[in-house]
Amino acid sequence: MTANGTRQIAWVFDLNKCIGCQTCSVACKVLWTRDEGEKHEWWCSVNTQPGLGTPKNWEQMGGGVEATTGKPKAGHQPARGEFGGGFDFNYYEVFYGGTAGKAHLEPQAPREDRWAMNWDEDQGAGEWPNSYFFYLPRICNHCTNPVCMEACPTGALSKRDDGLVLRDEDVCMGDRFCMEACPYKKIYFNYERHVGQHCIGCFPRIEAGVAPACVRQCPGRAVFVGYLDEEGTPVHDLVKKWKIALPLHAEAGTGPNVFYVPPLSPHRLNDDMSIDYETPRIPREYLESLFGPEVNGALATLSGEMQKVREGGSSDVCKTLIAYKWKELLGPFTVDPADIVQTV
Amino acid sequence: MKVAKVNAGTDLADPAAPAWSSVAAEAVALAPVALAAQPTEYIRVAWANRPYGKTAEAKVAAASDGSKLYVRVEWADDAKPNTEFQDAVGAVLGDGSLATLGDANSPLTLWYWENGRGALNLTAKGPGIFSKAGAGVTGTGANGNGKWAAVLSGPASAAKGKLGVAVWNGSNEERAGLAAVSRAWLALE
Numbered sequence: 001m002t003a004n005g006t007r008q009i010a011w012v013f014d015l016n017k018c019i020g021c022q023t024c025s026v027a028c029k030v031l032w033t034r035d036e037g038e039k040h041e042w043w044c045s046v047n048t049q050p051g052l053g054t055p056k057n058w059e060q061m062g063g064g065v066e067a068t069t070g071k072p073k074a075g076h077q078p079a080r081g082e083f084g085g086g087f088d089f090n091y092y093e094v095f096y097g098g099t100a101g102k103a104h105l106e107p108q109a110p111r112e113d114r115w116a117m118n119w120d121e122d123q124g125a126g127e128w129p130n131s132y133f134f135y136l137p138r139i140c141n142h143c144t145n146p147v148c149m150e151a152c153p154t155g156a157l158s159k160r161d162d163g164l165v166l167r168d169e170d171v172c173m174g175d176r177f178c179m180e181a182c183p184y185k186k187i188y189f190n191y192e193r194h195v196g197q198h199c200i201g202c203f204p205r206i207e208a209g210v211a212p213a214c215v216r217q218c219p220g221r222a223v224f225v226g227y228l229d230e231e232g233t234p235v236h237d238l239v240k241k242w243k244i245a246l247p248l249h250a251e252a253g254t255g256p257n258v259f260y261v262p263p264l265s266p267h268r269l270n271d272d273m274s275i276d277y278e279t280p281r282i283p284r285e286y287l288e289s290l291f292g293p294e295v296n297g298a299l300a301t302l303s304g305e306m307q308k309v310r311e312g313g314s315s316d317v318c319k320t321l322i323a324y325k326w327k328e329l330l331g332p333f334t335v336d337p338a339d340i341v342q343t344v
Numbered sequence: 345m346k347v348a349k350v351n352a353g354t355d356l357a358d359p360a361a362p363a364w365s366s367v368a369a370e371a372v373a374l375a376p377v378a379l380a381a382q383p384t385e386y387i388r389v390a391w392a393n394r395p396y397g398k399t400a401e402a403k404v405a406a407a408s409d410g411s412k413l414y415v416r417v418e419w420a421d422d423a424k425p426n427t428e429f430q431d432a433v434g435a436v437l438g439d440g441s442l443a444t445l446g447d448a449n450s451p452l453t454l455w456y457w458e459n460g461r462g463a464l465n466l467t468a469k470g471p472g473i474f475s476k477a478g479a480g481v482t483g484t485g486a487n488g489n490g491k492w493a494a495v496l497s498g499p500a501s502a503a504k505g506k507l508g509v510a511v512w513n514g515s516n517e518e519r520a521g522l523a524a525v526s527r528a529w530l531a532l533e
Contacts, residue, residue: 074390077517079428151386153472153520173474175520176428181386189428194461 008144008163009201010228011215012238012245013137014261014321016302017222020135022046025117027217028139032200037192040086042117043199044214046137050125050286054117054138055082055185064183064252065147072147075180083188084115125286129273132281134263136290137223138248139214140165140186140199144255148178148187148198156196163228163257164201172196183252209335216330216337221323226331228257234320234328235259242317244298246291261321262287262295264302345370345530347503348407356407356414357484359493364416369405372509374524377471381444382521387472397524399511402433406507406532413503413532415455417511418493424515432458432519433485435496436468436508442529445471445510445521455496457483459514463496471521507532 028044045054053059055078063075087107094103107114124133146165149157156172159165174194179187187198202212210216215225226235238245238261245259265280287295305317320328327334348367355361376397382388403418415435434457436442440450446468454466454474463483466474485494506529512518 072386072389077428147386151384153383153387153470154474171475173472173520175472177384177386177390177520180390 006161006163008228008257009142009206009225010163010235010239010257010259011139011212012224012235012259012261014222014224015134015136015263016261017220017321018046018135018137019220019222020046020048020118020121021219022118023217023219024137024214024223027213028199031202031213033197037190038188038197040080040083040116041188041190041197042085043186043188043197044137044139045117046135047118048121048124048133049136049290050133051118051120051123053136055079056084056115056119057082058185059249061185062183063147063181063185064249064254065145067251067253070253072150072181073183075183075185077176077180078185080189080191081113081115083117084113084119085117087114087116126281129269130281132265134282136248136260137214138184138186139258140201141184141248141254141256141258142199142201144257145253147181147183147254151177151181153177160203162206164203164206165198166200166203167196167198169193169195169197183249183254184256205337206333208337208340209333210337210340211330211333215333218329221326221329224323224329224331225333230331233331234323235331237316237320242301243294244301244317246294246298248290250292260291261302262291262298264299345404345406345507345532347413347532348405350407350409352409352411354409356409356412356416357482357495357497359416359418359484359486359495363407364405364495367405367407367416369403369416369418370530372402372404372526372530373528374399374402374509374511375443375527377444377521377523377525381471383470383473387521391522394516396513396516396518396522397511398516399513399524402509402511402526404507404509404526404530406503408500408503411500412497413500414495414497415507415509416493416495417509418491419511421487421490421492422513422515423490426459426514429512429517429519430459430461430514431485431487431492432456432461432512432514433492433494433496434466434510434512434523435498436510436525437498437502437505439506439529442508442525443527445523445525446473448473453477453498453502454510455481455483455498457485457494457496458512459485459487465498471523472519474520503532505532506530 061076265282438452446452465481
């Protein structure tokens with residue numbers, strides 16, 4: 001708990017366990033973004049890395065704060081086409097058009113305009129046999145220093161005592177400075193309702209003791225949620241104690257509260273197909289560009305803990321990441337949503 | 345500025361309505377809302393080296409049919425394509441700091457029309473510090489021949505106060521406090 005009595009809900013995604021199945025994305029989608037103007041919105045998205053991401057090229061769009069001065073940095077407002085998606089598809093033609101074997105499902109948009117969340121799925125980088133990729137789930141980082149909130153002229157954004165950054169859509173005038181200022185480009189614009197929208201941390205579920213949908217629905221047990229200050233819990237221990245869960249692009253200076261266990265990597269293969277045990281297939285520089293130099297220590301710790309287990313020892317780190325007990329992923333939010341009695 | 349009196353039922357909502365041809369329009373000089381007055385550090389940083397509010401002049405006319413005040417504003421369209429942001433215009437009413445579109449102590453009324461979005465009745469407490477203030481305002485706009493013409497209308501009670509106008513150039517991503525606003529109030533009479 002901080003000096004002013006506030007806490008911070010945080011997430012940890014284990015990138016060694018994320019299989020890119022998009023169950024978190026879809027769990028979020030069906031819960032929160034099925035209304036008008038939300039077709040293209042994926043508050044939770046999973047992209048193949050290396051890749052252009054969601055929105056396209058978001059890592060080059062600026063925003064965040066200057067490390068030295070703390071001043072906000074100008075950013076680009078992602079345009080509708082850069083998010084892409086929300087396409088109509090030729091369902092009728094494929095299912096009823098008598099075109100079996102000829103027509104296939106495709107977006108009804110010019111080929112050059114086709115882009116969407118995870119559009120470059122599994123492309124990754126590198127040359128065979130040393131090609132590589134991994135999956136990166138992203139939600140709003142519910143930052144400690146939310147530049148979106150500062151940027152908003154109408155005061156539509158606020159940070160709650162539990163750390164979630166929320167928006168009052170009745171106050172939002174759709175000015176989109178928040179979208180520019182956010183270094184993670186995780187705010188969408190609803191063109192129908194003329195308001196910005198982003199991950200709300202499933203706050204109605206949180207208030208009822210239920211874990212966010214992205215966490216509870218993950219079939220890979222790859223994501224943890226909890227309070228960052230609660231010692232002895234997976235989120236606290238992975239981030240604060242073992243330091244193997246790291247923020248994404250911490251250099252943006254906003255204090256993100258979504259953390260990632262970085263991906264381990266298979267070894268490179270030499271030209272004669274022998275194994276180069278010294279060189280990870282995912283270039284370390286690439287991981288440093290995402291997670292900072294701390295990624296080296298995190299991966300060393302992780303490898304060391306795994307080695308302990310291989311040698312017959314015990315590792316609390318490995319036990320935590322394996323998540324033998326599913327409810328440990330849910331932090332204090334273990335209520336079954338089926339048990340909630342709606343009182344509206 | 346003289347508010348022309350017209351008979352009830354006269355079409356004034358359409359900026360191309362014939363009735364407007366007999367209403368005198370006044371050329372009003374506009375100036376950008378000062379960067380220093382912009383309400384957040386992000387906006388001041390992001391726009392420090394970006395010109396905005398460069399629409400220099402608008403032609404303004406006002407008329408009333410006894411129940412509503414109609415304000416017609418005409419201004420040059422830069423004809424550049426608008427993508428994420430749209431051209432918009434506002435009729436500013438009240439008594440306070442016009443150059444900053446109001447302030448916390450002296451909020452102004454802003455009848456706002458945006459291409460593709462329609463009209464909003466807003467309260468302005470500073471550049472971009474706008475909030476919705478209920479229904480009662482309508483607006484229509486059309487562009488052609490390199491210019492926009494729009495009509496905003498609201499309760500006739502506003503016809504006895506002061507009027508200013510503001511213009512947002514959508515192709516330059518102008519919105520909120522990033523506007524050109526009239527340099528001085530027009531006293532409606």
